Amino acid sequence: MSDLRVMLVQHETLWHDAKGNHKRIAAQLAPHRGRTDLVVLPETFTTGFSNEAIATAEPMLGTSVAWMREQALQLDAAVTGSLQVRDDAGVHNRLVFATPDGDVRHYDKRHLFRMAREHERYVPGGPRLVVEWRGWRICPLVCYDLRFPVFSRNRADASRESGLEYDLLLYVANWPAARHEHWRALLRARAIENLAAVVAVNRVGEDGNGFTYAGGSAVIDALGATLVEGDATMRVLEATLSRTALDAYRQRFPAHLDADGFTLSD
Secondary structure, three states: OOOEEEEEEEOOOOOOOHHHHHHHHHHHHHHHOOOOOEEEOOOOOOOOOOHHHHHHOEOOOOHHHHHHHHHHHHHOOEEEEEEEEEEOOEEEEEEEEEOOOOOEEEEEOOOOOHHHOHHHHOOOOOOOOOEEEOOEEEEEEEHHHHHOHHHHOOOEOOOOOOOEOOOEEEEEEOOEHHHHHHHHHHHHHHHHHHOOEEEEEEOEEEOOOOOEEEOOOEEEOOOOOEEEEOOOOOEEEEEEEOHHHHHHHHHHOOHHHHOOOOOOOO
8 A cells, every 4th residue: 555645726717618728727737747646626616616617517537637637647647626517408517537548537526516406407415435546545525525424424434444435635716705614624524534634725816706816725634634735716725545554543532433324315
């Protein structure tokens, strides 16, 4: 098992400008080729968090997913973030996880933000996704999912040496500055209660709806210690997660062995 190098792209998303966002992010990433294992982009990184963007939602074989696959190949790293994707069922707020070998996995945001009427325009997701990447099992979720600890719970998995389903909980978000302290508190809680590292990326700047975003992208270890945390500026953050430290902590503090069993309904 190896350490995992992560790179967080705390981006000021251009409103409804997918090509512009591709170009700006690619320029931020280019100097880091070969220096990371996992690149994390914000929620709806091609357009911003816009209900009107459903009109230009792309298919999975569209330009943005192709761009993510290209970046993954060039960087020799997994690249993940969410965007609006249209299929026969409608439009999804879809997190895409692309790897250098061309593989693409996805998770559709389950908890849609009703205060912005997201639930009226987007199709809710179903089961969560766990992907294995360079010796780490990763559970990627989207923004509002952070508020629902049962859905995020690290469940027992007897097939794993650790006895847990995942090692890293990942969030991509457009989390407004007005609730910034909620963001910080919930990220630490999810790490501590799940005996897992947390990687979370939030955007910065002001969007086309007039909402401001304070960044605060962070990497947090399983003890709840913050390894790196962003301010409110556009920047790239880097951190390395220690596999040895994670395994050692789980062995000396196996709280998951006393967890309550449950079944999550659809």
